[in-house]
Amino acid sequence: MTAVPIVEYWFDFASTYSYLATARIEAAARAAGVVVEWKPFLLGPIFQRQGWNDSPFNLYPAKGKYMWRDLERSCARSSLPFRRPSVFPRNSVRAARVAMVGVDDGWVALFAQAVFHANFAEDRDIASAEVLVALLEGIGLSGREILARAESLELNPRLRQQTERAEMLGIFGVPSFVVAGELFWGNERLDQAIEWARSGASPR
């Protein structure tokens, strides 16, 4: 029994469809009286254990071609700016470590929105420390100080554990939403996940 219904939001900064979910999850959850727990992790290791050494959107060209067109249409429908990144997928390790600090400090939502915007609307290199510092400064934070914390030794095992936890939850793609152990996959399932949390529905 929890007093406030919770949706866990599992995402990777390299993920195109996580851009769409990140842009709307806080407002959608708030409107339903649901709290979002942000769970940055790395999808790469999970893909690798499925035998993929690259994004499936690169490995399967027809699927990739469709995804970019679908993303363009979806961004237009959501009035979100979109520019196809010149590099895909971008390395998301450093941004994920910064996001872990943001979870601790309470600014992860703002930071995540800034990173996804940089990657998918401005074609900026979110793997770069300089870009991340600039994004942190842009939301009024001390960029270099936070980056130093993100690059501390302690963050490495925490991010690895979070990734292992994602795999234990059955997560195989992002964005994913988990409500009391119930898994929802894809931006299209966000509203269903929030409804699940709000209504206290439990798996049969």
Add this chain to the structure above:
Amino acid sequence: MTAVPIVEYWFDFASTYSYLATARIEAAARAAGVVVEWKPFLLGPIFQRQGWNDSPFNLYPAKGKYMWRDLERSCARSSLPFRRPSVFPRNSVRAARVAMVGVDDGWVALFAQAVFHANFAEDRDIASAEVLVALLEGIGLSGREILARAESLELNPRLRQQTERAEMLGIFGVPSFVVAGELFWGNERLDQAIEWARSGASPR
């Protein structure tokens, strides 16, 4: 310029999510003044050219486990009966050939609904000629006569051409919807595809 807006519906009888789309596409299209062109084809050959000799839901267990749970939830939300089939995916060649006859004769929608219901609500073997005859009789048709037409030599190349056409359109999964060359993938995109057809939106 077409007088009546058209959505092409590309599907395979083995596909779980095509069950959901088939159950609602005619009513949804009719409400929007859009006509559905049914396009049965075989996804297997397209999967094989991607290096898959089985459904990705079988090849990737985490994805498969999620799909069955998600399908169960989605059927419940749509008040559709669901029983997990004891065999998946079922061979859909014979049913697809019958459906081609149904496209010619104008009863494909009723037949497709019956086949998906048999596969995913009743766990019946839709690869069996006897089952297909029974399903045809159930919608008031001459089962054996239609089956004989479906098994005529002429249908083979037509179904193969339809599958090649699907691949040319960039189709890599089902259900898919095509509106004037614009591709939409997944049951979640049905409403968007219908809207695209209705509004005459064209690709940039």
